[in-house]
Amino acid sequence: MTEAVSRPTLEAVAARAGVSRATVSRVVNGGDGVREPLVERVRRAVEELGYVPNQAARSLVTRRHDAVAVVIAEPEARVFADPFFALQLRGISKELTAHDSQLVLLLTEGPEDYARVGRYLAGGHVDGALVFSLHLDDPLPGLIRGAGVPTVFGGRPGWGDGPRGDGPTVYVDSDNRGGARDAVRHLVGLGRTRVAHITGPLDQTSAVDRLDGFRDVMVDADPRLIVEGDFTPAGGERAMRVLLDRCPEVDAVFAANDLSAAGALRVLRERGRRVPEDVAVIGFDDMLPVAEGADPPLTTVRQDIEEMGRLMARLLLRGLDRRGRDEDADPGPGKGLGGAPSSVVLPTTLIRRASA
Template sequence: MTETAPRPTLEAVAARAGVSRATVSRVVNGGDGVREPLVERVRKAVEELGYVPNQAARSLVTRRHDAVAVVVAEPETRVFADPFFALQLRGISKELTAHDNQLVLLLTEGRDDHARVGRYLAGGHVDGALVFSLHLDDPLPGLIQRAGVPTVFGGRPGWSGDRQGVVYVDSDNRGGARDAVRHLVGLGRSRIAHIAGALDQTSAVDRLDGYRDVMVDADPRLIVEGDFTPAGGERAMRELLARCPDLDAVFAANDLTASGALRVLRESGRRVPDDVAVVGFDDMLPVAEQTDPPLTTVRQDIEEMGRLMARLLLRGLDRHVGEQGIGAAPSSVVLPTTLVRRASA
């Protein structure tokens, strides 16, 4: 016959540490005003007795802050202008809140501020980090690695070197791009242009690769680099029309780019889809439904990507703590995409 030991009480911890019940309570609840040696004694007693009354006490034992940093490698102005980030943050926020973890968004004005972000991450203020919108030459991954903070990336990181242990959530950008271009080919289009995203991001590179998979001998003048913004889409579309006035279709790297391209096509007197068919990427609402005409596009579930990033990180942190040795280490996830047909193609 085995006996189950009674669950240790707050009083038992106080007795063991030789302090008052109030002091234990204050330490356990993360409050101020308790001197370091006393904190240490209470912690020791908590650990020895295995006292786990609530979230706060758990944090003491596990050294968890129940806080996760989100780092977006873009200036704050873009984070607020592009609904992509709001959607991804919404998914992250819901998942973290469901696990009572605080979302700590670290905003930067520009790349010069990334060193400071690295310092904050290294400072022991969060349990892990979710990082997205990385650029190829970004110093952030290195800074984060040195900070020693468990991290999940949004989008496959593009830096070279050791990929061991790197966990990311991504969409099947290359496969989705192939579907988009095949759809245009199926409509009988042959002069299919591509407005790429910023090519220092892997999502842009993968979508360009998908375009090339189908358009094996594409006229290189049909490819112009944009920057994932409506203004970039306008610029690129003007350049394409100047270079190849006979183009009959455009695959844009995202919906915002497509919305800019549609404006320029309309200005130039071309009918969409009759003269030029257009396909976007994202299925970002309301953008994709409100363009004129509504946009055929490749759907990726951005909010779900955010949710998954948070879930993988929290799962990894639980393993890290090692309370349960079970369960495999989290590995990267690539989500499928689907073509959504509207009037533009």
């Protein structure tokens, strides 16, 4: 039996509805300029045959793919294990779905994969890309810009804001610096005077920005109160030990993320320090269940990760739309509302729980 169910084509639908291919195509793509009775006939034929347009054929002529690549660089177990990307993906997925776009996931295990990603993007298989690059010196972003694909970055890329090469870099990030400031101010407001900071890995902009926020408030912080961590519980433990050894009278800790805060909490308990009475602790991310599940529950800075993802997708799609329209309509100087998308920095919220 020829089980190879050859799916119905436009032609078949046209035949059944007694119209031309062109008309069916018009109906399938919105139905503008086709009179009602015909539209109805075609719709029914589509329904009856279970017609689904062949995306490959469509792409071949339209040069659109209704697909967006999401590039996540170096999903080391450590990084990938936290729910961060999962939530971003969720936000991205929602937004893309709402615009009938597909999500093509590109994970890289390291620089050896970059060429593949570059080739894929340059190959024009997708309409745009959403890129997460974690490290300051990562060559991936540059490579991707080279591919000439519309791109929105997740998190402020290492080279800072502003144009570089062709056009401005568009990214979505949360207000790491501002959030850090809020956290530290809260600790200071609690009357704490020896406020320490466990940083994240300083080759990531988020960690750098949080450190900057810390410094904004603790202008002349004792450098011994700043210890580099790595966003992991183990790193948090290490840092906390260093901190307690260096400066036993520390009375507050701002950890650059919840995971390292959890590590710090453990060491504090182990060393007999009460939280928050002896040492107040604040994290960052509001990563449930880590933050809520910590003992005591963690005061932390919440960022809306899913919203970041959604926003990235939205910016990209808007850019694509604009690009499409600009083909025929000369942009002109005053291009009214909705100009080129620009970067967005989302606000953070301090979530007060028991630890501070």
